[in-house]
Amino acid sequence: MRAQEKQAIEAVSDHLANLQRAPDPHALARVIGTTLGATGCALTIAGDCYRWGHGAGPWLEHTVEYGGQPQGILAVAPESAGPVAALAAVLGAPLAEVRLAAETDRLRRDGDAAAHELVDDRWRATVEMEQERRGLERDLHDGAQHHLVALRMALALVEHAGAATEQRLDTLMSKLDTAEKVLVGTAAGILPIALATEGLAAALKAELAGHEDVMLNTAGLRHRYAPLVESTVYFACLEAVNNAHKHAPGASIAATVRDSHLGLEFVVSDDGPGFTVTALNSGLPNLSARLATVGGTVTIRSAPGRGTTITGFVPR
Structure with missing residues (x-):
């Protein structure tokens, strides 16, 4: 060595x-x-x-x-x-x-x-579950509640129907059946058939056809959009109409849906009593949350005695 x-x-x-x-x-x-x-x-x-x-x-x-x-x-x-x-x-x-x-x-x-990855996966799963829950909650609110409000209005008419009570009751039963179908379909995540097959314009026409106080204009809607975008705008329009029915009973309601080179827009207005817009209701939280999922926005214009206009926009 x-x-x-x-x-x-x-x-x-x-x-x-x-x-x-x-x-x-x-x-x-x-x-x-x-x-x-x-x-x-x-x-x-x-x-x-x-x-x-x-x-x-x-x-x-x-x-x-x-x-x-x-x-x-x-x-x-x-x-x-x-x-x-x-x-x-x-x-x-x-x-x-x-x-x-x-x-x-x-x-x-x-x-x-x-x-850490397991914790992240669990966190992501929790967030996704919460998002699904909130989405289902919004769909039930905007879809099924729309029919329940119509039922409330029909019940009010029954009280004053007189001889036409039987006919009014038949109408109520039909509306109850429709509301039940919407609740079951929404809970199962099923979109209206017209929305899935024919698009936003057809679905809104089918849904609002029974409301004589609602004037729907879809002439400016010429294109189809992604299913998530169409379903979001569909439910948002229903909620806006539903809000008008609840807060401006008897008012005339106009709903317009149109598209442009910038994106998809809907406007729901009524000539009801209106209200003072504040920071809390300036975007209607439920509507804002729904449209935010597709990058959209919502604004509201109203004043006492001047009606209400709700505008939603989803960019291309």
């Missing part, structure tokens, strides 16, 4: 004896390189390279084993600094400890990342 290699083994042994924790591979490379008089020393452990010196000249590499298993690679430069076989034997246990520590740390990081 060369004197330099023996000195390197003794230096490494002394260095390891004074350690209170796992060996520092950078420090080991420095101790080995300086003791051998090498220009460079590198320890490759678990895929990571710990290097000391600039490493001038050809490198000599030697596999470090422990327990019959490779633990890393010892490389010194120049080749004249070796042979390092005896030194590699001494490094077996320390490199095994470094490798185990590195692999343990990597497994810990992978476990932390997996845990």
